[in-house]
Amino acid sequence: MPETLKPETEDQLLEAVKWAVSEKTPMEVVAGGTKRHFGRPMQTSATLDMSAIAGVMTYEPEELFVTAKAGTPMAALTAALDEKGQQFSFEPPDLGPLLGSGVDKGTIGGIVATNLAGPRRIKEGAARDHLLGFHAVSGRGEVFKSGGTVVKNVTGFDLSKLMAGSFGTLAVMSQVTLKVLPQPEKIRTLLVRWRADGIYDHGAMKVMSKALGSSHDVSGAAHLPALAAASSSVDYVSGSGGGVTALRIEGPGPSVEHRAEALKAEIKDFGMLEELHTTNSKTFWREVRDVRPFVGRDDVPYIWRISVPPADGSRIALAILETLKGEVYYDWGGGQIWMALRPVVNAGAEVIRSAIAKTGGHATLVRAPADIRAEVPVMQPQSDAEAEITKKVKEGFDPEGVLNPGRMYPGV
């Protein structure tokens, strides 16, 4: 039976990793376990459970940062920030429901390790842009740190960027420091309603491009074709009877009203307009963030996250859906496509990846049964040169391959 180690201190964590190194025992690193099935299935013989290394260590609202142990639940962190009127501006998603592992169970370590970001990515960046520093134990069994608690920092290589999105394959983070920012006073969402899907998606890309290219500081731009829109719990969205493009404006009260009016005037020719106020806006954008349109949908087992140049979003998505059966919705102004596919050979990987080959981008298979994830490259395949560097970076941090081996790429 695989062994589970559950360290409670940084020292114990170090000992656990050292043990794995000395015994050459590959370990699966988990905490909340919400994204356990995100990535390639691994052949590990032990589990490193980080959920006991939890708790907020330092939270200084006026310095705009929080330091927490990596296993701290997002729910606890969000509550602490809420109390001070602050937030993680990159809108970390909760993929638990999508991946069938429940609501609100994710941890900050998991968010950073997968470099996730919600709709505000277009304005504020992803987890990578908010991780100011960390402490970790490398796969060499050594404690190291990088970064700090301040935003402006060019002191040595930026290992925070490397840790964000490395899926625990390089080192086990014990504590992370993230930037926090004030919550907006007010939120307003403009909805443009469309009669039908298909080529109307191209119109949606144009509205979003226009809005994001305006001076109104749009912090969310998503397009939900009819089926996705119908799944919303916000009546104005689900009852629209067609597709909905949503544009979010946030900030101090007077500013939000001014900008919403100005933006409305600029996009009025595109179609019917509706408005969501703060509460409905919050619900709606949480749904977009957490991929709610595809939660609980067993008829579409394969979920892809495709990142492309935003203006090309609909063209690429519709080209894929000419060959494959499925549904789609767009975030990041078209730059992030969430695609749900019906059962199909290799989860449709070849079709999807050849569709993005020309514009550049990457496609990640976020949800699929284990046998498919073992066969199909879950992460975007790399060029030879990239693969070579990736392999060497892995060797520099985890030469014995004891940390989440093969989670991203075979042999890494």
Add this chain to the structure above:
Amino acid sequence: MEMPKPDDTVIARRAELAAALREIVPGEGVIDTDEELRAFDCDGLMAYKQLPLIVVLPETTEQVSAVLKYCHENNVKIVPRGAGTGLSGGAMPLADAITLGLGKFKKILDIDFENRCVVTQPGVTNLGITQAVEHAGFYYAPDPSSQIACSIGGNVAENSGGVHCLKYGLTTNNVLGVEIVLMNGEVVRFGGKHMDAGGYDLLGVITGSEGLLGVITEVTVRILRKPEVARALLIGFPTMIDAGKCVADVIAAGIIPGGMELMDKPTIHATEDFVHAGYPLDVEGLMIVELDGPEAEVAYLVERVEDIARACNASTIRISESEDERMRFWSGRKNAFPAIGRISPDYICVDGTIPRKKLAEVLERMQGLSDKHGLRVANVFHAGDGNLHPLVLFDANQPGELESAEKLCADILTLCVEVGGVLSGEHGIGVEKRDLMGTMFTEDDLKQQQRVKCAFDPGHLLNPGKVYPELHRCAELGKMHVHHGKLPFPDIPRF
């Protein structure tokens, strides 16, 4: 400060190397006479000068690739150089290395308003990008003070900041993609017009790597629409403690200004004498707060900042009523360095970051350090993000003053680290702060960073002697120290 001992055998091969490089970069792209090399003997850190062995100025990625491949095969070191405006000596030449200048990469390749990005060659200036898109109301947000001269390639290499980073992020938050040439001549692309990498964020690692990992030959940056209006408040304080409190209070109120700058008395006087910006001379600290956005938002925030400033004992508050006036407020701050240059024969610009709340403490202790070393310090800060730029004034013609200035700089940076800050906010480590890395990092921390270097440049041929006080051989860094045995920590909960 000591540089690695030059390799005389390489120096002896100068003529042979120059001839081989001319085969790759024809015409005037290879420079090997002392007279002409003189123009490249330092970067913006002018206290240290060194003639490069040879300067090569390629014009295409293919040439860069061929030069690096040749140098890789011949074990010759490379110092990459952008516009040479860096302040930490990152592009300082080495006697046995080729300086590879990207100054001829001056084309903007693609302006894509729909995707809100620009693809450019690395030699284009920071301001050049804004100038190429401003007709459509767009701009590139990071704005280092040297923006008319510094190149975007250099900005990426140093992860440059600027006044507007507080609200709009550093270079690393505004770069979408790069093409780089590895030391072995291989050309790799990270990122593009899309967001986030699929695998390891190597784009993020390249940014701020100070020319140690690869040579940047193309950059994709995101551009933003210009805000409707920008207004600046010029606020004077009777003490720097009041000024520091105001900075913290504005941020604590949930306001993130477009820029928030602070100057101390010596700087106020020097700049006022130089540009006549109309700064009040009877204050100890002068703050410029810029608020940008739609008129309604700016008007609302100006009022709130004004209230906070009054509560912090502000003695004068002026609000810009026109674009001209706003520019005048900024003129002093933007000319602070040349203004200081008028009152002191030489100065070194220090660049550390501290937690905002430590501002008053650091200023007081810095005064003590200034007295101890007998040198004057003038201060300008990107106060909003705690980024200090103390200017250490000295006269290099006075024996011992450069050494005292170096010591004072080191003491100031050590102080920054001691109060919870970092050695560099936006200028990089280069050679200037290299030997202080140990104040912030343990040996294990530094070794782990160097293992990234090994993945890109195992022979340590790219920009050696910069950033890291001691480069360990990659073979040594790769060794594992494993203690075999049973789990030695019996009290770890196991299931």
